[in-house]
Amino acid sequence: MRLLGIDTTGNTLSAAVMENGRVLSEFYIDAGKKHSETLMPAVDGALRAAGYGAADMDAFAVACGPGSFTGIRIGTAACAAMAHGAGKPVIAVNTLEALIENAGAEERPVCAAMDARRGEVYTMTKHNGRVLVAERAVPLTVLLDQLLPEGPVVFVGDAAERFREEIAAHRPDSVFLPQQFLLQHASSVCAAAEKIYVQGGLLKYDELEPHYLRESQAERLKKR
Template sequence: MRILALETSAKAVSAAVTEDGKVLCSGYQDTGLTHSRTLMPIVEAMLKNTGLTVQDCDAVAVAAGPGSFTGIRIGVSAAKGLAFAADKPCAAVSTLEAMARNVAHMDALVVCAMDARRSQIYNALFTSEHGRLTRRTPDRAIGLAELAEELRSEPLPLVIVGDGAVLCEKALTESGLPCRLAPPQLVMQNAMSVALCAEDLARAGKLVSAQELLPVYLRPPQAQRLRQPPQI
């Protein structure tokens, strides 16, 4: 199966195509430019340079969340448009599961961390053993202090991934928990891992139509929170 994948959940933006577990091509950019300016040029250049089209792919995958509200909206909207135009199914991949896939070769407890502000991170925990990931928690927003207490009796070594990894490492270290960051080339989200996770979803029969593809938010957007009346 050939998958075109997009990743726009945080500051960096990337796209990739995989086929049966092999990465055919990828593009990555982390220069501070908005995803609305960079995503589609990356996809177009990547496909043009490899002689591929969206029609040559079996599905379009995207990191559907959690993550930056704006980034997730851009990625999901682009995936829906590409899939709808080519009449292809979609794969809605957990951003956190995809980043854990980066270090599936390391035997450890993988701590996924995205900065959610207000001393919280978007987080999920996965056991990584012999190249396979086992989910330990659902995707969630959790306080750093609460996460540290949860991990206090964990016997496995802790490996941290994601754009909030440095923040998480600092909090866990200050709480007396030994941990380490994933290697620099593996710590950040990337579309290659999104595509590999999408292949698993396809094998499990969990692809959806372009119309059914939706973003996943663990908290309401700030604008929505500000509109809500204060609780008395």
Template sequence: MKILALETSAKAVSAAVSENGRILAAGYQDTGLTHSRTLMPIVEHILKNTDLKLSDMDAIAVAVGPGSFTGIRIGVSAAKGLAFSVDKPAVGVSTLAAMARNAAFFDGLIVCAMDARRSQVYNANFSAENGVLTRLTPDRAVSLDELAEEIRNDLQPITLVGDGAHLVYARFTEQGIPCRMAPPHLIMQNATSVALEAEALAAQGKLVSAQELEAFYLRPPQADPLKKKPAPIQ
């Protein structure tokens, strides 16, 4: 199975093509340019350099959240458009579940964290053993203190991954909880892990149509609550 995967949930943007667990090509950019400008050139480049066409893909995968509202919207919209254009199914992948695959070979507790502001992180925890991941929590928004209290007595080695890992590391260290950061080349979200997670979901029959593909927000966009407020009396 060939999968084109997109990752736009945070500051960096990436795309990858996988086939049966092997990454055929990948592109990654973290230059501060907008995803709407950088994503499709990366996709075009990796397809061209592998002599593959979009129609050769068996599915289009994308990280659907949690993460940046704007980034997720760009990635999901792009995936929907690509899947529609070649009449292929789509796979919506949890950003946190894909991220856990970066550190799957560090046996112990994998704490995935994305900066959610307000002293919170978007988080999910996984147990890793011999490269096999077991989900321990749902995707959620949780305070750093709540997360520390939850795993305080866990005796497994703790590996932190994600763009919020430095926040968790600082809080855990303050509270005397031993942990380690994933290596720099594995700590951030990337499309290669999205592709591998998508393959696992596809094997479970969790393909959807382009129309059914949806973003997953743990919080409503900031504009939504503002729209619901009554207009001031003039």
């Protein structure tokens, strides 16, 4: 199976091509540039480096959220457009699931934590494929003091980077993935997508929807 995966849900951007579990190429950008400017050049670079075109993909995978609302919209729109043009299906990957894939065969519980602003994090914790903390948006202190299992927990995500000292103060036995694996990677989106593919989780391009997890500020203000 040949996949093109993209992730635009955070400050980083990446595009990767995976074939039967092997990463053929990955373009990763963390230079503060706009995703709208860098996504398609990264996609083109990943495809060219792998020696394939968009039409050669069996499916297109995208991190559909949670994360940056603007980034999610850019990624899902681009994925749907590419899949429509190539006549191929899409695979929607939860960003937190993809982040947990960064940890590989880690034997300890892995907690994905993304900065959700307003003092909250988007988070999920899994251990050997079993969900210990279901996806949610909560204050960081609630996650650390009430939700996580006892014992060492491996942290991944931009909240682990931003709040490292606070996490370590609450949980002295915390473990943090190395910097090169701490943030979103399209190769992990592909790895998660392969599992979804086996389970039959293919979508048509027009069935792909952003996954915001919570309302945008505009929606909250409208309700008020």
